[in-house]
Amino acid sequence: MLQFEIDPETSQLLEVIRWLGREYMRPLGLEADRIHQPIPADHSFYKRVWDLGIGRRGWAEEQPNTATPRTTTRRGVVLAEEMSYWDRGVAVSLPGPGLGGPPITLLGTAEQKQRFFAIFNDPDRPHWGAFAMTEPGAGSDVAAIRTRARRDGDDWMLNGEKMFCSNGARADWVVVWATVDPALGRDGHRAFVVERGTPGFQVTRIEDKMGLVAYESASLVFENCRVPAANLLGGEEVYRERAGFKGAMQSFNATRPIVAAMAIGIARAAYDQAKEFVRTAYMQHRPIPRYRRILDKLAWMERKISCGRWLCWRAAYLADMRQPNITEASMAKAYCPQIAQEATSLAMEILSDTGVAKDALVEKWFRDVKAMDIVEGTGQIQRRIIARQLTGLGEG
Amino acid sequence: MFHFGFEPEEKLVQQTANSFAREVLRPASRAHERSGVPVELFQRYWSLGFDRMELPVSLEGLGQGLLAKVLTLEELAWGDAAAAFTLDNLSWLQPVLAMMREEDARAIVTEFQHQPATRVIVADGRDLSLQVQDGRVSGHLPFVPAAEPTWLLLRTTSSAFLLRSETFQREPVEPGGLEAAGGSRLRLDKSSSFWSVTDPTHVERLWSRARIALTAMFVGVARAALEYAVEYTRTRNVFGRPVAQHQGPAFLLADMRTSIEAARLATWYAAKAYDLGAGDTARWAAYAFLEGAECALSCTRDAVQLLGGHGFLRDHLVEKWMRDARVLTLLCGGRDMASEDLLYWKEGEITPRTLAADTGGKED
Numbered sequence: 223m224l225q226f227e228i229d230p231e232t233s234q235l236l237e238v239i240r241w242l243g244r245e246y247m248r249p250l251g252l253e254a255d256r257i258h259q260p261i262p263a264d265h266s267f268y269k270r271v272w273d274l275g276i277g278r279r280g281w282a283e284e285q286p287n288t289a290t291p292r293t294t295t296r297r298g299v300v301l302a303e304e305m306s307y308w309d310r311g312v313a314v315s316l317p318g319p320g321l322g323g324p325p326i327t328l329l330g331t332a333e334q335k336q337r338f339f340a341i342f343n344d345p346d347r348p349h350w351g352a353f354a355m356t357e358p359g360a361g362s363d364v365a366a367i368r369t370r371a372r373r374d375g376d377d378w379m380l381n382g383e384k385m386f387c388s389n390g391a392r393a394d395w396v397v398v399w400a401t402v403d404p405a406l407g408r409d410g411h412r413a414f415v416v417e418r419g420t421p422g423f424q425v426t427r428i429e430d431k432m433g434l435v436a437y438e439s440a441s442l443v444f445e446n447c448r449v450p451a452a453n454l455l456g457g458e459e460v461y462r463e464r465a466g467f468k469g470a471m472q473s474f475n476a477t478r479p480i481v482a483a484m485a486i487g488i489a490r491a492a493y494d495q496a497k498e499f500v501r502t503a504y505m506q507h508r509p510i511p512r513y514r515r516i517l518d519k520l521a522w523m524e525r526k527i528s529c530g531r532w533l534c535w536r537a538a539y540l541a542d543m544r545q546p547n548i549t550e551a552s553m554a555k556a557y558c559p560q561i562a563q564e565a566t567s568l569a570m571e572i573l574s575d576t577g578v579a580k581d582a583l584v585e586k587w588f589r590d591v592k593a594m595d596i597v598e599g600t601g602q603i604q605r606r607i608i609a610r611q612l613t614g615l616g617e618g
Numbered sequence: 619m620f621h622f623g624f625e626p627e628e629k630l631v632q633q634t635a636n637s638f639a640r641e642v643l644r645p646a647s648r649a650h651e652r653s654g655v656p657v658e659l660f661q662r663y664w665s666l667g668f669d670r671m672e673l674p675v676s677l678e679g680l681g682q683g684l685l686a687k688v689l690t691l692e693e694l695a696w697g698d699a700a701a702a703f704t705l706d707n708l709s710w711l712q713p714v715l716a717m718m719r720e721e722d723a724r725a726i727v728t729e730f731q732h733q734p735a736t737r738v739i740v741a742d743g744r745d746l747s748l749q750v751q752d753g754r755v756s757g758h759l760p761f762v763p764a765a766e767p768t769w770l771l772l773r774t775t776s777s778a779f780l781l782r783s784e785t786f787q788r789e790p791v792e793p794g795g796l797e798a799a800g801g802s803r804l805r806l807d808k809s810s811s812f813w814s815v816t817d818p819t820h821v822e823r824l825w826s827r828a829r830i831a832l833t834a835m836f837v838g839v840a841r842a843a844l845e846y847a848v849e850y851t852r853t854r855n856v857f858g859r860p861v862a863q864h865q866g867p868a869f870l871l872a873d874m875r876t877s878i879e880a881a882r883l884a885t886w887y888a889a890k891a892y893d894l895g896a897g898d899t900a901r902w903a904a905y906a907f908l909e910g911a912e913c914a915l916s917c918t919r920d921a922v923q924l925l926g927g928h929g930f931l932r933d934h935l936v937e938k939w940m941r942d943a944r945v946l947t948l949l950c951g952g953r954d955m956a957s958e959d960l961l962y963w964k965e966g967e968i969t970p971r972t973l974a975a976d977t978g979g980k981e982d
């Protein structure tokens with residue numbers, strides 16, 4: 223049956239996020255933006271959320287139950303939207319395995335999962351994981367990464383540079399993608415878990431971003447960095463079985479609707495802020511001359527935000543049903559950041575002069591949301607995927 | 619949790635509609651465009667039940683919701699939006715029949731049973747300086763998409779009137795799109811109505827249904843255009859490879875696909891709200907209409923573009939769909955009235971016009 227309701231359990235989690243968002247996430251995000259510094263890893267906020275269970279194993283994950291259909295991805299998009307509504311930068315900075323989680327879950331051996339996820343059971347202090355694919359010379363074209371992995375006795379030697387690694391400086395470990403032979407393209411790729419403190423692994427820079435300042439994006443350098451063979455995700459066999467590896471990579475489709483939902487969260491925040499502005503201006507019996515134009519913009523925002531949300535929901539629903547969702551995930555990821563950018567821009571127009579100040583929030587969201595069209599496959603990459611699915615043809 | 623599956627009956631009517639669209643409507647598109655839709659097809663449409671899906675079983679209906687209806691309308695309009703629009707008539711009166719006295723409703727249904735080619739036209743008269751006095755309507759409708767409309771459901775500023783053809787005069791108009799439906803201009807001179815309604819929530823409800831049903835057709839015609847363009851660009855070679863292998867056209871196809879998905883989801887949401895009788899249905903109906911119209915207009919235009927000069931020729935159906943979509947999206951007040959209806963504000967929310975006015979919401 224077609225249904226648009228959110229289940230009671232997820233609604234309860236939403237309440238927790240709303241409280242966290244109001245009390246902590248939004249103020250912290252604004253402060254990070256004001257001083258232009260990521261929130262330090264030892265900030266008491268992280269310990270507080272860690273004590274609530276956020277970032278730790280099992281949080282917001284449903285108990286395995288084969289009798290009812292799973293709701294993991296659906297819950298994921300709903301919670302991601304709400305987190306980003308309060309502050310997308312702070313949301314990404316929250317402790318947990320981050321983007322490093324899925325490759326370990328999908329490729330890792332039982333022993334590796336146990337070893338690398340163990341830190342997320344530590345009751346004492348928060349921990350982070352990270353994911354490093356992008357390099358200064360290769361982003362969308364992941365096949366072009368140049369970080370080299372060479373076998374050396376029982377170890378692997380990594381040499382190369384990574385960029386944009388979210389939470390990369392505070393992470394206990396980073397999932398690093400390297401190639402055994404650049405000529406092999408994606409077939410040459412291997413994923414390693416590199417632990418902090420490994421000799422030859424260095425954080426060289428925190429990127430100077432236009433928005434989303436609350437979390438750090440790190441540049442990493444690997445110089446004759448020796449990684450034990452036991453840290454090659456899944457062991458050699460996974461990569462020999464190309465189909466298995468490809469299958470695992472495709473499962474990353476679950477994260478696209480999540481990023482798309484994050485764009486919706488930011489757009490909704492901008493919409494609410496603009497509505498609040500109109501409401502107060504109107505209530506004070508100072509109807510603004512642009513009133514009708516403003517309502518037109520608000521109606522556009524509400525319509526597009528709703529359509530975007532349903533695209534995310536549908537892609538997530540298919541993932542939960544274990545049905546193919548490549549096209550749906552990419553459609554959500556192509557549509558939502560696009561309309562969210564326009565929505566934040568329109569919100570600035572509605573607030574007009576009031577909206578220019580950095581602490582008016584809409585200006586911050588206007589900057590923050592830009593990244594949603596870039597990360598996890600740019601809008602252009604999504605369109606390539608959709609077109610390929612439609613026509614069965616790649617680019618010649 | 620939210621769920622995007624459908625009931626077996628919903629899937630069944632959707633499949634039936636798809637076969638009818640594929641086997642009957644699509645192949646006859648040009649014939650219907652030239653000479654209209656033959657009476658036998660109206661009979662067949664009636665016997666298949668498409669026009670009475672939402673009516674209660676007691677009124678010869680199938681007792682289904684608007685959601686099932688929009689699933690079928692998308693398929694039918696995918697086959698040929700002009701014919702689908704022409705064939706679907708009694709459906710537009712569904713909310714009216716539910717509001718009128720049972721015996722009046724039954725009389726109307728009986729008329730359709732005997733004369734399935736009876737046409738119903740829904741028109742927005744709010745922009746037309748109509749005069750309403752003592753329940754009689756006077757004025758001029760420059761275009762309605764029917765050669766011989768039998769029933770006219772007319773929305774005025776504060777009411778909706780159902781008028782019979784005997785009460786107005788008609789002159790033929792040759793439309794530039796949706797030709798299968800035919801066209802006329804109407805003159806109303808103190809025309810008395812068969813039925814009317816002034817309660818804003820009732821007016822809103824029948825308008826919501828009209829908008830949602832039209833939107834499903836927008837999605838159908840857009841999808842037809844996309845599929846046609848995909849097939850063409852896969853096989854036509856330019857500069858040594860298929861058109862679809864060049865990124866400009868490929869991205870256009872991707873955006874068409876995405877806009878169709880968004881419009882379809884908006885239609886489903888609005889139809890579901892309508893079926894549940896949700897208080898904010900009118901807002902979602904207007905949003906769906908806007909999203910769907912945007913989608914149909916751009917997809918059909920882009921499909922012509924993707925066929926290049928050939929798209930401009932009547933050799934292909936895309937030029938017809940572009941014209942059909944243009945006319946179809948003007949109906950029921952078009953995008954302007956849908957936007958206009960959303961320019962109201964109540965308790966901090968965008969609120970449809972009549973409801974805002976009814977409960978003291980203010981305009982600037």
Ligand SMILES: Cc1cc2nc3c(=O)[nH]c(=O)nc-3n(C[C@H](O)[C@H](O)[C@H](O)COP(=O)(O)OP(=O)(O)OC[C@H]3O[C@@H](n4cnc5c(N)ncnc54)[C@H](O)[C@@H]3O)c2cc1C
Pocket residue numbers: 321353354355356359360361362363385386387388434439593596597598599600601602603606865
């Ligand atoms: C805030 C932020 C956080 C990030 N976090 C991480 C992280 O944690 N880990 C990580 O590994 N990476 C991360 N990234 C990197 C991100 O994944 C890349 O920036 C992204 O994949 C784009 O790569 P690029 O920057 O090299 O741009 P390029 O790939 O060089 O693209 C430049 C332009 O070309 C377009 N383009 C590229 N290829 C094509 C094509 N085939 N057809 C048409 N157009 C094309 C792109 O759309 C873009 O407009 C992050 C980036 C940002 C901004």
